[in-house]
Amino acid sequence: MILLKTCVEVQNYITEQKKQNKTIGLVPTMGYFHQGHLSLMEKAVRQCDKVVTSIYVNPLQFGPREDLASYPRDLERDLGLAKGAGVDVIFAPTDSEMYPQGFNTTVSVGEELTDKLCGSKRPGHFTGVSTVVTKLLNIVKPHKAYFGQKDAQQLLVIKRVVADLNMDTEIVAVPTVREQDGLAMSSRNTYLTPEQRAAATVLYQSLQMAKGAVKEGRRRVPEICQMVADQIKKEPLAKLDYVELYSYPHLKSIDEITGPALLAVAAFFGKARLIDNIILEA
Numbered sequence: 001m002i003l004l005k006t007c008v009e010v011q012n013y014i015t016e017q018k019k020q021n022k023t024i025g026l027v028p029t030m031g032y033f034h035q036g037h038l039s040l041m042e043k044a045v046r047q048c049d050k051v052v053t054s055i056y057v058n059p060l061q062f063g064p065r066e067d068l069a070s071y072p073r074d075l076e077r078d079l080g081l082a083k084g085a086g087v088d089v090i091f092a093p094t095d096s097e098m099y100p101q102g103f104n105t106t107v108s109v110g111e112e113l114t115d116k117l118c119g120s121k122r123p124g125h126f127t128g129v130s131t132v133v134t135k136l137l138n139i140v141k142p143h144k145a146y147f148g149q150k151d152a153q154q155l156l157v158i159k160r161v162v163a164d165l166n167m168d169t170e171i172v173a174v175p176t177v178r179e180q181d182g183l184a185m186s187s188r189n190t191y192l193t194p195e196q197r198a199a200a201t202v203l204y205q206s207l208q209m210a211k212g213a214v215k216e217g218r219r220r221v222p223e224i225c226q227m228v229a230d231q232i233k234k235e236p237l238a239k240l241d242y243v244e245l246y247s248y249p250h251l252k253s254i255d256e257i258t259g260p261a262l263l264a265v266a267a268f269f270g271k272a273r274l275i276d277n278i279i280l281e282a
């Protein structure tokens with residue numbers, strides 16, 4: 001496995017591999033790997049000849065009061081884990097490599113996908129995500145790029161960018177990897193105290209409760225959202241950010257569940273803002 005830090009080095013590597021007809025997979029990440037990241041890399045390794053994993057904590061997608069400075073970072077540890085997963089290249093650029101002086105372009109997806117869920121709670125977040133992912137796709141020009149269902153809205157936004165801008169990459173969705181007690185794996189889980197870590201299982205439990213209610217025939221969206229909100233609010237260490245439910249994958253507002261629907265939650269546990277979601281089927 002090789003570590004590359006500049007866009008030109010990556011572009012040269014890719015040109016060489018494509019001359020040899022190798023298929024290329026890209027796994028964009030912010031690093032501090034856990035099994036969720038590794039499942040994306042492992043899938044990419046199974047499906048592609050050469051896999052590039054990017055590690056970049058993208059300042060453009062963090063709000064002014066968010067955790068950019070404290071976001072966990074450990075490149076040495078990540079290199080070992082990625083190598084173990086069979087990754088060929090780690091691309092770990094600096095800020096000035098990604099956003100050199102004079103950088104003045106952003107990519108932003110329209111409100112239909114971005115004015116809700118994390119988009120409304122984190123203004124500018126998805127423009128930051130769309131811009132950095134567009135850059136990574138242009139640098140690596142992968143046949144396939146891998147994204148986690150854990151960040152369901154991000155996945156839909158990226159699919160929109162790729163379709164709208166005619167990018168020649170297939171976006172592959174990977175299921176959410178969870179801890180044994182259901183908590184979705186996240187680099188931000190490292191912020192949690194043991195008490196907050198125990199409390200955070202309420203997110204998955206509340207989603208499962210909603211799934212059970214839908215199975216029993218409950219279909220009214222306000223009722224299901226209320227049930228999930230009540231469950232999360234019962235946990236004293238949780239501060240609810242949102243519970244929202246939309247049609248999937250178009251994220252239309254609905255009153256009743258009649259087809260696939262995305263139920264998504266966000267809550268703070270101390271300074272950690274955690275998100276989770278499930279797809280409900282009527």
Ligand code: AMP
Nearest residue numbers: 029030031036147148150151176177185
């Ligand atoms: P991050 O480093 O948190 O930006 O995540 C990088 C990629 O890993 C994104 O596509 C995430 O959706 C995905 N990811 C993060 N956590 C998980 C998880 N628990 N299961 C599956 N994919 C995940």
